[in-house]
Amino acid sequence: MKKHRTVPIEMNPGEFRTIGHHLVDRIADLLDSLPAHPVTTGESPPDIRKALDASRLLPDIGTDPAQLMNHATDLLFDHSLFNSHPRFWGYITSAAAPIGILGDLLASAINQNTGAWFLSPMASEIEAQTVRWIAELLGFPTDCGGLLVSGGNMANIVCFLAARQAKAGWDVRAAGLHGSKTQQLRIYCSKETHTWVQKAADMTGIGTNNIRWIPTDKELRMDIEILRDQIRADKKTGEQPFIVIGTAGSVSTGAIDDLEEISKLCREEELWFHVDGAYGGFAAMLPDASPELRALSQADSVAVDPHKWLYAPLEAGCALVRDPEKLREAFAYHPPYYHFGVEAINYLDYGPQNSRGFRALKVWLALQQAGRKGYEQMLADDIQLAKTLHELVAQKPELEAFTHSLSITTFRHVPSDLKITSDSVEEYLNQLNTELLTRLQNSGEAYLSNAVIDGKFTLRACIVNFRSSLADIDALPEIVLRIGREVDAELRPERLNIKG
């Protein structure tokens, strides 16, 4: 072996500069030209696999990195769905802040392992500051425990595990769920709760059968009376309620549970109060936020997703636990860490990970670029756009407006001659709107997803997108109607053909 290795994975500084500059330029061009791209190309798996040459084996011999990066960039630019496109309004995936993109570059270059403070001194402190700032935005205590995680699922699961440990009443970490031979831990949440709760109940050994799915009121908020009755009934039969999950912005319609009432009930019943604010939690920063939403500040734990409404690129979730000791107690196997006699956080004691990357940086940068006022404005604008869409839709005779809450608006296409409700009409309208949505998505003109409300298949626009403007929203109803009329002309069954 020679004194100095030759290393096939290395790049010399000149190469790094050249390839890096070129990539930055291509990204700048892409972001600038997004409105001219389709949101997605709507290709099939075989199309994509062919473009990738998916069946190729791992090459024995290396490839020139410049060529490789260019090829990767081509593949991704030509065959991706752009959630940073001004007309992407599907699911809850936000446009990525440019400073977050550059933040990820810096984070990757500095390659800090934020599992341990001494391996990542500045990065760990930046993460701690980011957590405090997020708490500040939410009105949550800034001396809470918290950390950045991969997303909403993991943020919620981390909080859920803190609740399990705090409320089980036996040493559940050591003894497992078997530790109590008699009692069954019970979870309470509304029927509108995101699927993370199933994964949490399942993964943590409690089991999805032990989720009490509480019905919702007409505005799709958890029914507090039913919740109270269920908790009391379960206690009477010797079961062990331990957590109530309030949702701050449901995935489907943006419904916000009455967090104030849930908080009160949890205090009365001595249960852990967790808020899933993955989507809507950040709206609590708005000056006109409702008291029901602001009450997330009273929770024992809150999950939020900076990669949603703080516009961070994927991935960035954040778990906050009011009492930092409760978070430590759920994960740590070490006493608190002191360095030079001063306490510092080893994040491996606060969550499931050991080695950890530096997700906080992009969030920390974006928070400072926009400032609190900047975020207030952007969130308010997203909400205003959703409201405007709801109004526009309500004005169109062939569109039926359903819900608007936070930045989610739901509606559907109803041909003018099908306004009279019947089971067969409803069935057809579901079929019509399902096909309409598929065609809209594949068209690349705009991207919506769907929500099923009272059995009705609706189109759903969720605007967590700082690139969407009024012009984009204005254009949507006509696009939907054009495709809807096409679909209707093709699909309408004879028996419903009462047009004339």
Add this chain to the structure above:
Amino acid sequence: MKKHRTVPIEMNPGEFRTIGHHLVDRIADLLDSLPAHPVTTGESPPDIRKALDASRLLPDIGTDPAQLMNHATDLLFDHSLFNSHPRFWGYITSAAAPIGILGDLLASAINQNTGAWFLSPMASEIEAQTVRWIAELLGFPTDCGGLLVSGGNMANIVCFLAARQAKAGWDVRAAGLHGSKTQQLRIYCSKETHTWVQKAADMTGIGTNNIRWIPTDKELRMDIEILRDQIRADKKTGEQPFIVIGTAGSVSTGAIDDLEEISKLCREEELWFHVDGAYGGFAAMLPDASPELRALSQADSVAVDPHKWLYAPLEAGCALVRDPEKLREAFAYHPPYYHFGVEAINYLDYGPQNSRGFRALKVWLALQQAGRKGYEQMLADDIQLAKTLHELVAQKPELEAFTHSLSITTFRHVPSDLKITSDSVEEYLNQLNTELLTRLQNSGEAYLSNAVIDGKFTLRACIVNFRSSLADIDALPEIVLRIGREVDAELRPERLNIKG
């Protein structure tokens, strides 16, 4: 609201280019000048917090992004531990491949949500190809199920959950661990197993009490006879063994369990055979890999960490499960996904996450830049360096060589006049080497961590670092001895002072 929003988080293309180019240049300069930097500055938490202005509240008003990025870069370049430094050999954190850094930039820019295929068509297919290539490297079936996750802990936990579901014998996801009123699931692994197994047992509701810590032989490998006896004894008392975890490269010394024997035993006893190959798994690609290591190809599941020995920047772990259905069955709530009539993977059905980023890209790029042969060479060189270090250390009268396995070498400083073993000498040697290590780490000259072997505190070099050369290794013994002699001169108790 205006037709076109003004957005405080946006950057115009010119800004993005300028800031991006400047950042690329600074990173290139840093990587080029790393050998001239200390590995770490060894600052205290108050130092770091002062530099960060940690107590500052979130600003109301935004900041110029160019200024912000420069400030962030300054903070991180001036106050970080560089695991990409040629003399970083602590824990198991690798140097970051430059193409991986640029890959993270591209991944962040394209911002694909790889939870669902249709949201990330090319990214999902690149992830699938990356998984196949990793399987190929390991000699594992390429039609296995697998996905990229945040790191070794999560990769192991994903496999562990697949095992729990496959082997419990009741519907553990729905009914929880309470689902079996009588039987206790049992986990088997050696005492040298990484702490992930505690987090896994704890988080999944089985409980850490149900880990059977099997003793190791003199080479710190799991004792197969004791393992067999324990499994049979537990079965006799009505307990339910379900998983045996073999380690391919222990954290402490790089010990490799006899995976062939464990595999046989698991077949006999009908247990899930999982291999934690987070550190050493990739060494199975080497032409001279031992049969004991290569037998990881027989496992039901394997966890590896591309952010270790594939030199990917954090984060990139990878979980592989031989039978893809077993992975789906542990996580999915949906039937297999078809798009245009062709099956495609929605990765949210394969792991704990819902929204997911695009970790695979950096791994996919690095695999191609180096090629299989390139990786074989780099891993072999890392191992050779560790072996050379072991030899160098053995030649020094004041250093005592302990173990060498894979790319980990352990040794300690033993002053020439303290060669006669006694309890008080051993106690002092532990104290001496502990202080030596702290000073070495804080000096920034090189970075080791430690391993405790038979109660002896040893210095531990783990070389997963393509930047380390023979010259770096050559320099280490003298650095250690210089600091060791200083410490010895200060700390030696009078009663051991038999020098002169």
